[in-house]
Amino acid sequence: MNKDTVRIVFTPGEPSGIGPDLCVQLAQRSLDIDLVVASDSQLLTERALLLDLPLQIDEIGPDTPPSTPQAGRLCVLPTRLNHPTTPGQLDPDNAEYVLECLRQATAGCMHGSFDALVTGPVHKGIINDAGHPFTGHTEFLAELTQGSPVMMLATEGLRVALVTTHLPLSEISRAITPQLLEQITRILHGELQNRFGISSPNILVCGLNPHAGEGGHLGREEIEIITPVLEQLRREGMQLNGPLPADTLFTHHYLEQADAVLAMYHDQGLPVLKHMGFGHAVNITLGLPIIRTSVDHGTALDLAGTGQANPGSLQVALDTAREMVLHSRR
Numbered sequence: 322m323n324k325d326t327v328r329i330v331f332t333p334g335e336p337s338g339i340g341p342d343l344c345v346q347l348a349q350r351s352l353d354i355d356l357v358v359a360s361d362s363q364l365l366t367e368r369a370l371l372l373d374l375p376l377q378i379d380e381i382g383p384d385t386p387p388s389t390p391q392a393g394r395l396c397v398l399p400t401r402l403n404h405p406t407t408p409g410q411l412d413p414d415n416a417e418y419v420l421e422c423l424r425q426a427t428a429g430c431m432h433g434s435f436d437a438l439v440t441g442p443v444h445k446g447i448i449n450d451a452g453h454p455f456t457g458h459t460e461f462l463a464e465l466t467q468g469s470p471v472m473m474l475a476t477e478g479l480r481v482a483l484v485t486t487h488l489p490l491s492e493i494s495r496a497i498t499p500q501l502l503e504q505i506t507r508i509l510h511g512e513l514q515n516r517f518g519i520s521s522p523n524i525l526v527c528g529l530n531p532h533a534g535e536g537g538h539l540g541r542e543e544i545e546i547i548t549p550v551l552e553q554l555r556r557e558g559m560q561l562n563g564p565l566p567a568d569t570l571f572t573h574h575y576l577e578q579a580d581a582v583l584a585m586y587h588d589q590g591l592p593v594l595k596h597m598g599f600g601h602a603v604n605i606t607l608g609l610p611i612i613r614t615s616v617d618h619g620t621a622l623d624l625a626g627t628g629q630a631n632p633g634s635l636q637v638a639l640d641t642a643r644e645m646v647l648h649s650r651r
Contacts, residue, residue, distance in 0.1 A: 327436050327643045328355040328387050330398065330426040331635075334441035336361070336406045336415055338620030339630040341368040343441060346632045347639075348376055348395045354643055355387040357435065358395055359426040361402040361418070365395065371408070371626045383425075383434035400425055408626030411444060416451035419443055420461070427465045430611040437612035437642040438462075441635070442620045456487060458615060459606050468609035471508045473581070474591060474617060475605060475641065476598025480581040481590035482509045482607065493586045494542060497529065502550045506583065510559055512607040513580055518648040522580040525570055526551060526563030529585045533566045600631060603638045605645075612645045614638040 333340030344358050345368050358365070362378050369376035377394040388396060400422045404414040429435045440458050448455040455461060463470045473482040484505050485496050506524070513522040527533075528547065530540035537544050547564045555561055563583075565575070570582065571593045584590030594602060595617065604615040616634040624630050 325647060326355055326387060327646045328357065328434075329437045329439055329639060329642055329646075330357045330359055330429055330435040331439045331639075332359045332419075332422045332426050332441055334443040335411070335419060335447070335620040335622075336364055336402060337408055337410050337412065337625060338442055338444065338622055339625050340441035340620070341365055342372060342625060342628070342630040343616075343632050343635050344395060345369045345372055345374050345376055346630065347635065349374060349392060351392045352390045352639075354639060355390060356396065356639070357381065357398050357429075359398040359400055359422040359429075362397050362399055364402055364406065365397065368408070368626065372628050383429040383432065398425060398429070409622045411447045411622070413447050413451035416448040416453055419448060420453060420455070423458075423461060424465065427462060427611065430613075431466060436646045437614070439635070439638045439642050440613065440615040442616055442618060444620050444622075458613075459486065462606060462609060462611075462613060466609050466611060468611075469504065469508060470609060471505050471512070471607040473509070473605045473607055474594050474602055476594055476602040476637075479576060479594055479597055481594045482581055482583050483585075483587060483590065484583065485586050487587065490586070494529065494540075497542065497546060497585060499546055499550050502547065503554065506550070506554055506559070506561070508608040509581060509583060510554075516607070516612065516645045516648055517580075518651065519580050521560060523560040523562065523578055524581050524583055525565060525575055525579045526561055526583045527567040527570055527585050527589055528564035531566070531568070533564045600633050601637055602634060603641045605641065612642055612649070614642045614645070 375393045379396050380399045381396050403418050430438050459470045472486050513519045529542045534540045534543035543564045551561045602617040606613040
């Protein structure tokens with residue numbers, strides 16, 4: 322194996338969704354990474370039979386030496402299902418299995434057995450129904466790694482990071498404190514340098530309110546919180562443009578010179594990004610001691626086992642993770 326070999330562990334997520342399908346489809350390709358799947362081997366074998374695709378499985382441990390990738394073959398870090406699964410049919414008995422796959426894969430990354438983690442789609446509702454307080458991958462991985470996560474989605478020509486993530490609109494304003502905004506901006510800036518190889522990132526920052534507050538007539542968060550934090554960080558040498566009105570920020574005039582956009586809340590920035598690149602976008606968690614990327618779609622229960630799942634987003638997630646690893650090594 323050469324020095325540019327990257328070993329990535331993939332967690333397929335919800336076993337009754339399209340995650341196992343994507344594994345089987347991916348195994349048909351010649352990959353330029355050493356891929357390990359944290360999954361139940363029997364689940365993958367059954368899904369391959371259902372899709373009528375060839376699959377050879379080699380069960381390994383986290384410390385098994387890397388191997389040469391081969392089409393039609395998957396290296397599997399085995400975790401057993403709690404209950405047999407049927408494509409498209411959710412089963413709360415398997416919620417613990419989903420979480421255990423994540424624990425095993427994350428531990429392997431923390432111990433240096435894997436260079437990066439790529440995650441498939443989970444079903445938050447069924448995990449909560451099983452009695453596990455689970456708000457999402459990002460929060461779960463933050464707890465496992467003791468990191469300070471920042472959610473960023475990326476597609477060709479656009480990266481969007483978020484100050485707040487899964488909050489009701491009624492809670493967003495009071496959640497955006499100077500301390501949080503400074504922390505998120507520092508993490509975004511540093512990760513663009515260290516994980517993406519951008520020496521002096523240019524970041525566009527959205528205002529919270531319409532027209533970025535209209536000089537205080539439509540809200541004072543820009544005046545009292547956002548602008549002071551940005552001015553402080555500019556004095557340290559960061560290139561931060563804003564706060565800018567979100568309704569005009571996402572135009573070619575601004576984006577052509579930007580390395581990333583910092584949005585104040587989930588639905589301020591992500592609809593634009595998903596419109597631009599749905600199916601070819603990637604979810605990236607910054608601020609963790611490990612590299613983690615994810616697909617930008619859900620479990621697609623109706624497509625599980627049909628052969629209609631599109632592996633495009635997973636391929637982008639794997640490619641992005643590989644590039645982040647190589648930039649980090651340099």
